[in-house]
Amino acid sequence: MRFDQKGPSVTGTSFSRRRLLAGVTAAAASLALTGCVGRRDGDYAQVSGQVPERFARRERVVLWSAFTSHNATVLQSIIDGFNASQQDIFCEIQLFPGYPALDSKLAASFAVAQVPDLVTLSDVNWNRYFLAETLEPLSGYFDAGFGPDAFHPRFLAEGTIRDQVYWLPWARSTPLFYYNKEIFAGAGLPDRGPKTFTELREWGHELKGFTYRGAPVRMRGYTGKDDWYFQGSSWAFDGSYSDGMVSRLSSEQTVAALEFDRAFIHDDQMAYLADDINADFAAGVTATICNSTGALTSLLKAATFEFGTAFLPEQDAPGVPTGGSGLAVMRNSTKARKQATWEVIRYLAEKGAPEWSLNTGYLPVTASSLNSPKIKERNAATPAYQVAQDQLSRARQADVMRRYVNETISEMLIVLQKVYASNADPGETLREATRNLDPAIQRVLPKYRRLVAS
Template sequence: MKRRTRLVSIVLAAVMLLLSACNINMGESKEPAKGTDSGPKTEVGAQKVVFWHAMGGATTKVVDQLVANFNASQDKVQVEAVYQGTYDDLLSKLKASMGTNEGPSVVQMYEIGSRFMIDSKLITPMQEFIDADQWDVSQLEPNISGYYTFENQLYSMPFNSSNPILYYNKDLFKDAGLDPESPPRTFEELKIAADTISKKGKAVGANFAIYGWFMEQLFANQGAEYVNNGNGRDDLATESLVNTEAGVKVLTWWKDLIDSKAANNLGRKTDDSKKAFSAGQVAMILDSTAALKGLVDSADGKFEVGTGFLPKPEGAGEGGVIVGGASLWMMNSRPEAEQKAAWEFIKFLTSPSEQAYWHINTGYFPITTKAYEEESVKENLKKFPQFQTAIDQLHQTKLVKATQGAVMGVFPEARQIVEGAIEEVLNNKKSPQQALDDAAKEITAKIQDYNRTVK
């Protein structure tokens, strides 16, 4: 027995020695040796790219399909998409991964995280790949790419892009004697329409979720900048401008709608606003263009959904909407070969056919102009003609500092502070001017603290 056991041990040792000498790959990907430029591989000849994103719910499946389309289109790069939760969750996880080898090759980041991404010094500007490849930037929607352009450099590639629009119930408009084909374009017109509908007693005239993004958009629509130094684009922003005339006009109008019962207050959640609209309880709401398909589908058989431009005060300066959503950033902590492979994936995503698929299945804008020439997009526009409003609003926006969008390193915190100020006004705790003065002071302090850490 001892002799047999010893023989088995000798044979096993010989087999292990042989496997080691031949360096047989047992199907596990290996980390590259430090200092090499190979990056992780999924299989021989295929470069692995890890893509972190925050597209939850049904949109996760659309992202997964885009990745599957790319992986099937070639055999040199394999992309792995990893859902990381909300935008805020994703940002927290990205921060935790910095300085380690556990981070992504490319990451989706919401637009208000742009200043942080640049200041982190951990990204490779997309412009470097564009220049090396002589890739034509003019194929992108200029009012979308404009947000992510700093000092004439495109730092990240737009991905999911949206604007806010006015959604309204055409049936309630008819019932109130209002023209269902003429949505209000100004604060004053919206107040009249909301008053008229509310007095009929069937529904409340309007509801706007307490969402900081709406305040940012209503500033831009008046041609007003949100922070100093050219909206933080000429130099680092050092001061919040949320307490200027544009902000006071917005909150004064909003509070008047509530006080006169032309509108109601359902809090911060946009989902609650959408549910009330879909149930026919409110006649007008503000929401993202990405919500269009869901709102039209939920109203099917109950009422007809209309869409209009974001309203502005009468006599307001020339303005427009800011692109919302997120973009794709290249992490410079990854090897060069991996970054180049990720660039191939990013280029694939911008192709008209993939942008058409993305737009139709999510409601986000195509970022590539030629996507509108795809038959599938044309058919979808026939099915959802309300989206033409979003296209027209985007194209009629003149790209200036106000509409290009503000940038500051503490934007997520600033948005929360503004939402708190709106609540204080609507709940009769402070006047519009006082609430915004306090908010501006707090945001400015946070901006300046952030700037000191950057410098």
């Protein structure tokens, strides 16, 4: 089986983290749930690819990346730096147009016993590869010169299970509250983000009837392509998706979070379901959006007005989910390839991370990037970047059910579409989702208890 993606040349449709959340492949879900993958070290061949003649004598490491367009170019530049920095290892990037495509190919690679060495896995799909026992435990690779303190402790902990690291932070993010300063000033609103969702709704009432650049404007544009934002909103209303593997989707608090959105959209008519929240915000159609910190750099280029960023609104509690992706090593790679892969990881953490954060907008997740003078200068010049870093003190990783039960995300996207687009009753839709998800929870639960829960 040959995988032909190579170099930073993938073009065409722009894929994103939202596309992942719209439908992670059934093949990957099956992989994690059946546990039918072989688990011997070094018993799988390396996927094929192309090695330039000048690197032919080096140990080859294959990195599978879901980054496209600009981010793919940035990563390739960093890896080019690694290949030029030493003479023993060649790292080849094979690109995929987004996480679903990578996920599908990775599941297929196990079927033919050919695997890459290093993979960018999202915050909601690496756990399933862990359940399939296909990820290399990494804690034993650290040494005195390169230890766990090379990574942000908050993010490193998210890739740690039972004191063993399986997933290292790389392209990590949280949502931010973005607001159009011109609209806020024109409507007499404060130059800041709302402290609570109640205040956001009150500001929506004050904005009613306001026009911007000759067109009516609404307070918030919602996306129905990603439930990541609602995961945070559920926490803000003291709800959640689950308590461990016990669903809380139909709890009074989670229902209240979704009822807020329904009323804001359908009763107040000051929010709406957008096709593209970035485009609408940049065009001045909506005064505010909640979007990833990873969107900050592109929004700064696209917007023709000054905008501000702020922490996400609270209600009864903070509601800030972490997201993005990290790096995982395939357990079935050979010992020599895994050791060479670790050298790539070390370079990425110590040398490449500042360039990555500076040029993509993702959060600094390593000591090298957190201490980078260039990143500190950028944050001082554009405080929005510092807001994203400061908000980390409120952040937490997704609920267990969202991370380990693949169907949770697709089911919640159905819920959001029904409520946002069709004014469905939040309580009824969430109770239906709870019933629909119970078989999937029961299927995952035994393996989750064996490998994760104490």
